[in-house]
Every structure is written in C-alpha cells, then in structure tokens.
Amino acid sequence: MERIKPILKIPRGHETLHNSVDEALLLKRKSEEVLFYLNGRCIYLVGMMGSGKSTVGKIMSEVLGYSFFDSDKLVEQAVGMPSVAQIFKVHSEAFFRDNESSVLRDLSSMKRLVVATGGGAVIRPVNWKYMKKGLSVWLDVPLDALARRIAKVGTASRPLLDQPSGDPYTMAFSKLSMLAEQRGDAYANADVRVSLEEIASKQGHDDVSKLTPTDIAIESFHKIENFVIEHTVDNPVGDSQADSRAQRIQTL
Numbered sequence: 001m002e003r004i005k006p007i008l009k010i011p012r013g014h015e016t017l018h019n020s021v022d023e024a025l026l027l028k029r030k031s032e033e034v035l036f037y038l039n040g041r042c043i044y045l046v047g048m049m050g051s052g053k054s055t056v057g058k059i060m061s062e063v064l065g066y067s068f069f070d071s072d073k074l075v076e077q078a079v080g081m082p083s084v085a086q087i088f089k090v091h092s093e094a095f096f097r098d099n100e101s102s103v104l105r106d107l108s109s110m111k112r113l114v115v116a117t118g119g120g121a122v123i124r125p126v127n128w129k130y131m132k133k134g135l136s137v138w139l140d141v142p143l144d145a146l147a148r149r150i151a152k153v154g155t156a157s158r159p160l161l162d163q164p165s166g167d168p169y170t171m172a173f174s175k176l177s178m179l180a181e182q183r184g185d186a187y188a189n190a191d192v193r194v195s196l197e198e199i200a201s202k203q204g205h206d207d208v209s210k211l212t213p214t215d216i217a218i219e220s221f222h223k224i225e226n227f228v229i230e231h232t233v234d235n236p237v238g239d240s241q242a243d244s245r246a247q248r249i250q251t252l
C-alpha cells in the first residue's frame, strides 16, 4: 500500500542557487501524492484568458505522466482551421462554442488527462456536466496581471481581446474586466480555486508576477489533494487507515 508522505516544506529565499531544483523536486513529490488521490480522473483547468491554463496544464500533465490536451487546439483540428481567431472570423463565436462543447464531451469519457480549456468554456452549463467527470481547477489571476501578460504576447490569437488600436495593456484590461463581469460566478463552479494572490501572500511576495508556472502547478496539486480528502466519506470501521482511505477514494 502506498504511503502518504507529508509535503516537503522548502523555505524560500534561502537557497537562491537551488531554487529551481527544489521547485522541480517539490513538484515531482506533490505529483506522486496527487496521483494516488486522482485515481485516474482527469484535471480540467479553467480561468480567464491568459491565466496560464495552457502553460500550467502542460507542466502538470508531464509530471503526472498524463496526456495533455488544449481544447482550443482540438477545436482547430476538428474544424480544420489553423487558429481560433480564424474560426471566429469565418464562422462565429457560437460555432466555436458548439465545437468546444463537442471536444469537452469527447474528452470527458477518457482517463488520465490534463485539459486546458478555453477561457469561455465555463459559460455553458453542459460543459460543466462534462468537466465534473474529472476535477476542475480555477486559476484565479488578478485582472491587471492578465492584462500585462496579454499585452506582452499580443491579442492576435485571442479574438475576443483583439483591438485595432490603443495602448495594449489598457485595452486588454478593459475587455477582460467586461468579460469577467459577464461571466460572473461561472469560474467558481470549479472544484478548487487556485488564487495567485494567495500563493504570493504565502510566499511573502506582494506581486503575483513573481510566481512561476511551477509554483502554480504545485499549489494546484495541493488544492486537488485537499479537495479529494475533504470529499471522501469517512468510514471509521475496517482496515488500517491507509487501506480504508484508499478504498474510499476508489469509490469516489
């Protein structure tokens, strides 16, 4: 029976030279713990455009030994077009959303995947039916950080943010604010919320831009593990603690 080891706590700021090695080790260790709790279930990452779903999702899948899928890329393949921007332009947002739902439906019958969804996948209730077959993680990133990231890479691949003129940061910030308001609580349907502000505060930073995708992947694993433990019905009678915990998780 696999033993659950306590998380390795590495103080930050003291091993500057080895920080990335420590982070990589911590990520690996956390992924080994979470694999047990996942029991093959998929992870769906949700969050606003630019929140890091594609970047963090890839890291999580690699270290878990899961397959990674980006739903935007699957829609492009299904439609036979090279970009989401072109799908919006030639067809429509509604056409894109229909294909996005089909892709999520197909993925929902599979195991051992990390899926980076598109930022708008949360608005259709049927997509939640598919995503609830696995565990969903909301990457909650402050709007100003999102706008900074988007301004840096440009908006060509994100048609809802594309603008002909104006300061890129200001335009991205204003469009993201509008979308966040329209989407309301939709992201909060996720099983777990990973708040970059919370991680930064735990690490003693006042700015989320100091957080690496690895930091965010580690926190996501931590939150997933806690979620599974909290939602496991306790059965005090029976085998050793570890055995009964494993049985309960198998039946979740």
Ligand SMILES: Nc1ncnc2c1ncn2[C@@H]1O[C@H](COP(=O)(O)OP(=O)(O)O)[C@@H](O)[C@H]1O
Residues within 6 Å of the ligand: 047, 048, 049, 050, 051, 052, 053, 054, 055, 056, 116, 149, 150, 153, 209, 211, 212, 213, 216
């Ligand atoms: N933790 C991070 N810190 C800084 N930049 C990041 C971070 N995570 C992602 N990015 C950058 O932000 C942009 C958007 O990330 P991406 O993973 O494509 O987000 P999403 O898939 O949620 O839209 C990319 O250019 C990516 O390199």
Ligand SMILES: O=C(O)C1=C[C@@H](OP(=O)(O)O)[C@@H](O)[C@H](O)C1
Residues within 6 Å of the ligand: 047, 048, 049, 050, 053, 054, 072, 084, 117, 118, 119, 120, 121, 157, 158, 159, 160
């Ligand atoms: O928020 C949205 O409505 C969208 C987000 C995009 O994905 P990312 O969140 O990966 O940028 C992409 O699906 C499309 O441009 C629409």
Ligand SMILES: [Mg+2]
Residues within 6 Å of the ligand: 053, 054, 070, 072, 116, 117, 118
């Ligand atoms: Mg993406």
